[in-house]
Amino acid sequence: MATVSFRKGFVLPHRKFTEKSKIEALGMPKKVVIPLQQHIGKECKPVVKVGDSVKVGQKIGESEGFVSAPVHSSVSGRVVEIKEWLHPLGKKVLSVVIEGNGKDDGFKENKNVEKLSREKLLKIIKEAGIVGMGGATFPTHVKLSPPKEKKIDTVILNGGECEPYLTTDHRLMMEFSSEIVKGLKILMKVVGAKKGFIGIENDKKDAIDVMRKAANGVEVVKLKTKYPQGAEKMLIKALMGRVVPLGGLPMDVGVVVNNVGTAKAVHDAVYFGKPLIERVVTVTGDVNEPKNVMVKVGMLVKDLIKECGGYKGTPKKVIMGGPMMGIAQSSDNVPVIKGSSGVLVLDDVEEPEERECIRCAKCVDYCPMNLMPVTIAKFGRADRIKQAEDYYANACFECGVCAYVCPSKIPLVKWIKYAKGKINENGKPKR
Amino acid sequence: MENLNVSGSPHIFERSSKKRIMLFVLLALLPAAGYGVFLFGVRALLVMIVSVVSAVLTQILMQVLVKRKVKVDGSGVVTGLLLGMILPPTVPLWMPVVGAFFGIAIVKWVFGGFGYAMFNPALAGRAFLMAAWPALMTIWRGVDGVTGATPLGALKIGGIKTAGYFELFMGNVGGSVGETSALLLLIGGLFLMVTKVIDWRVPLAYIGSLSLLMFVLGEDPVFHVLAGGVMLGTFFMATGYEGMPLTKKGRVIFGIGCGLLTVIIRLYSGMPEGVTYAILLMNGFSPLIERWTRLRPFGYVKKVNKNG
Numbered sequence: 001m002a003t004v005s006f007r008k009g010f011v012l013p014h015r016k017f018t019e020k021s022k023i024e025a026l027g028m029p030k031k032v033v034i035p036l037q038q039h040i041g042k043e044c045k046p047v048v049k050v051g052d053s054v055k056v057g058q059k060i061g062e063s064e065g066f067v068s069a070p071v072h073s074s075v076s077g078r079v080v081e082i083k084e085w086l087h088p089l090g091k092k093v094l095s096v097v098i099e100g101n102g103k104d105d106g107f108k109e110n111k112n113v114e115k116l117s118r119e120k121l122l123k124i125i126k127e128a129g130i131v132g133m134g135g136a137t138f139p140t141h142v143k144l145s146p147p148k149e150k151k152i153d154t155v156i157l158n159g160g161e162c163e164p165y166l167t168t169d170h171r172l173m174m175e176f177s178s179e180i181v182k183g184l185k186i187l188m189k190v191v192g193a194k195k196g197f198i199g200i201e202n203d204k205k206d207a208i209d210v211m212r213k214a215a216n217g218v219e220v221v222k223l224k225t226k227y228p229q230g231a232e233k234m235l236i237k238a239l240m241g242r243v244v245p246l247g248g249l250p251m252d253v254g255v256v257v258n259n260v261g262t263a264k265a266v267h268d269a270v271y272f273g274k275p276l277i278e279r280v281v282t283v284t285g286d287v288n289e290p291k292n293v294m295v296k297v298g299m300l301v302k303d304l305i306k307e308c309g310g311y312k313g314t315p316k317k318v319i320m321g322g323p324m325m326g327i328a329q330s331s332d333n334v335p336v337i338k339g340s341s342g343v344l345v346l347d348d349v350e351e352p353e354e355r356e357c358i359r360c361a362k363c364v365d366y367c368p369m370n371l372m373p374v375t376i377a378k379f380g381r382a383d384r385i386k387q388a389e390d391y392y393a394n395a396c397f398e399c400g401v402c403a404y405v406c407p408s409k410i411p412l413v414k415w416i417k418y419a420k421g422k423i424n425e426n427g428k429p430k431r
Numbered sequence: 432m433e434n435l436n437v438s439g440s441p442h443i444f445e446r447s448s449k450k451r452i453m454l455f456v457l458l459a460l461l462p463a464a465g466y467g468v469f470l471f472g473v474r475a476l477l478v479m480i481v482s483v484v485s486a487v488l489t490q491i492l493m494q495v496l497v498k499r500k501v502k503v504d505g506s507g508v509v510t511g512l513l514l515g516m517i518l519p520p521t522v523p524l525w526m527p528v529v530g531a532f533f534g535i536a537i538v539k540w541v542f543g544g545f546g547y548a549m550f551n552p553a554l555a556g557r558a559f560l561m562a563a564w565p566a567l568m569t570i571w572r573g574v575d576g577v578t579g580a581t582p583l584g585a586l587k588i589g590g591i592k593t594a595g596y597f598e599l600f601m602g603n604v605g606g607s608v609g610e611t612s613a614l615l616l617l618i619g620g621l622f623l624m625v626t627k628v629i630d631w632r633v634p635l636a637y638i639g640s641l642s643l644l645m646f647v648l649g650e651d652p653v654f655h656v657l658a659g660g661v662m663l664g665t666f667f668m669a670t671g672y673e674g675m676p677l678t679k680k681g682r683v684i685f686g687i688g689c690g691l692l693t694v695i696i697r698l699y700s701g702m703p704e705g706v707t708y709a710i711l712l713m714n715g716f717s718p719l720i721e722r723w724t725r726l727r728p729f730g731y732v733k734k735v736n737k738n739g
Contacts, residue, residue, distance in 0.1 A: 007729070012443075013443075090437075164443070233729065233730065237729075243729070243730050244730050245730050245732045246728055246729075246730040246731050246732060247730075248730065302432065311432070315432060315435065316435065316436050317435055317436045317437075317438075317442060318432065318435055319442055323440075323441060323442045323443045324440060324441045324442075324443070325440050325441070326440060326442065327440065328435065328436060328437045328438060328439070328440075328442065329435060329437070330433070330434065330435055330437050331432065331433045331434075331435065332432040332435070333432075333433075344442075346442065349436055349438075349442070350442075350443065350444050351436075351438070352444055355449060355545070356544070356545040356546035356547075357546045358449055358452075358545070358546050358672050358673070359546060359672040359673050359675075359677060360452070360672050361630075361672070361677040361678075364677050364678065364726070365679075368729065369728050369729045369730075370726050370727065370728050370729045371726065371728055372677060372678070372725070372726055374677070375677070391725070392728045392731075395728040395729075395730075398440070400440050400441035403440075403441050403444070404441050404443065404444055404445055405445050405447070406444075407445075407447045407448050407449050407451075407452065408449060408546075409444060411439065413439060413440060413441065414439045417439070
């Protein structure tokens with residue numbers, strides 16, 4: 001089958017140094033810090049007290065409201081503190097600090113998965129605290145509950161992994177192919193979709209082969225290696241030719257997109273009753289032993305780095321996520337959360353000197369949303385927010401291609417984000 | 432580990448820079464400039480050297496005057512060389528100095544310097560010289576060393592073609608220092624298009640619209656493409672980033688506009704040549720064209736009026 005893609009976008013350097021390293025399971029951490037908000041939506045209410053002992057998988061935070069997801073303890077041990085802690089998104093969030101005792105009782109297999117109804121499956125997914133694991137952390141059960149008038153006919157799994165350095169999804173597909181396919185089938189059943197796609201960039205040929213063998217009725221499609229191929233609108237266009245209307249969601253064109261990691265988590269929740277308490281993280285860049293590890297949610301990044309041989313030199317940046325959209329951390333005393341796909345350490349940070357715009361239009365030529373980034377940024381910088389909005393600032397999803405290709409190294413994403421912040425603070429509807 | 436660098440995403444960048452762009456443009460210009468020296472002698476070389484030196488010095492002077500950090504990025508060299516190449520080889524040597532000063536100090540830096548010059552500084556310099564000293568700007572020297580009209584001039588005044596296609600293509604004709612050889616300019620232009628320094632749409636639209644209109648009006652399209660400043664103008668002046676729209680559609684319209692204006696000036700004005708004014712005029716229209724051709728985002732749906 002032909003390789004498919006979308007319009008515009010840019011081919012980035014590969015730099016996936018850990019693509020051949022098998023996922024390594026780390027032991028139970030001695031201490032975890034579990035934020036009560038690891039998703040887009042409302043913060044959870046703690047349901048444990050300081051001094052309580054907890055087990056692996058025990059719920060410690062109850063979700064409040066519909067757009068929210070509960071959190072669970074990833075270790076067995078004792079709650080020592082409940083306090084505000086630095087979160088990977090840069091703010092402080094109420095978090096449960098647990099001292100682990102190294103025990104793990106495991107989970108029991110559910111033999112009757114076939115008989116579970118859609119409603120029951122949805123409840124399991126919700127209770128397991130599953131959120132989008134590609135990084136967006138949108139609660140999965142919400143995504144799977146579209147309004148009645150939106151008929152979903154297709155579920156897409158995103159195995160694009162278009163960010164350089166990251167290899168979590170790649171290794172998941174190599175090592176858990178049948179679990180991913182089973183997870184996809186559950187997702188299809190929940191939304192009543194007939195069709196299932198798994199899109200994989202063609203720089204992961206081995207994963208395409210493995211997934212095709214495991215496919216069992218769903219279609220595995222080769223995608224062109226081009227950034228941001230994993231963005232859901234680009235993925236839907238590439239796989240199905242459907243265009244999500246501006247300001248709309250995939251469900252507007254009958255599609256639900258999930259990350260392959262999310263499908264694996266759904267599988268674990270349904271088949272083993274295991275909530276989302278661990279995930280694969282690529283630890284890469286300037287660490288002594290770059291690798292892919294299965295990490296308990298709440299493990300501190302500094303402890304994780306120690307497990308990977310420590311820092312190679314003096315880090316300048318520690319990034320949660322990939323180099324294009326990841327967030328640089330002020331400290332490594334932050335926990336791994338459900339959406340942490342990678343920890344990228346950079347010693348030698350490129351801090352390019354900004355120059356004047358020469359109007360070369362490269363940002364315009366490569367923007368996957370077909371925007372005019374330099375124009376929006378210019379208006380944002382000048383606080384001319386109305387004009388920034390007229391040039392569709394809100395359609396930007398901050399993939400970073402514009403700033404990456406800019407020969408004058410203008411921080412375009414920064415100014416577009418600023419403009420978006422101003423537009424949306426006035427309480428105007430999002431486009 | 433605390434107090435790490437928290438600058439925003441993306442955290443990696445492509446290694447492309449303004450310097451590379453300027454270097455490529457210079458490389459692409461050199462063959463045609465060298466041919467000018469071969470054709471018109473040391474005098475042509477002097478014109479270009481004086482022009483480049485004055486352009487670079489004016490650029491430095493202006494940066495000092497507006498209290499910016501002095502940066503030499505090659506754009507002064509490019510502007511200076513371009514100006515030298517569009518002057519007659521016979522001009523007194525103070526003229527490139529004045530032209531470079533006007534182009535860079537007035538047209539580029541009064542508008543804000545790097546990235547803000549709406550009009551091509553080299554063309555603006557030439558336009559200023561033409562307006563101020565028209566007589567000095569129109570003393571042409573033929574290839575045989577004697578004073579004579581350019582092929583376009585001869586066509587305008589006497590209605591005769593003094594050069595054939597082959598001579599025009601190779602550049603063995605009178606004209607400005609670096610504009611004569613269509614072949615060498617084409618090679619330079621192709622090099623810049625292949626390396627994506629310039630957008631191919633502009634030359635294509637320019638040459639296409641010019642030849643089509645000339646043909647429709649019963650003129651010789653090949654002659655008009657090869658003679659005069661079209662080749663130098665379309666590849667090296669019209670494609671200047673600062674003076675053209677950001678959008679691809681806008682660039683096509685821009686190129687077509689350049690072609691139409693060149694035809695109108697060449698055929699219906701008192702001047703034999705119109706490339707300079709055509710491009711400068713279109714530079715002025717560029718922001719408007721950009722607004723007309725504003726891009727619609729991916730997924731854009733036209734708002735439907737439900738009442739009607």
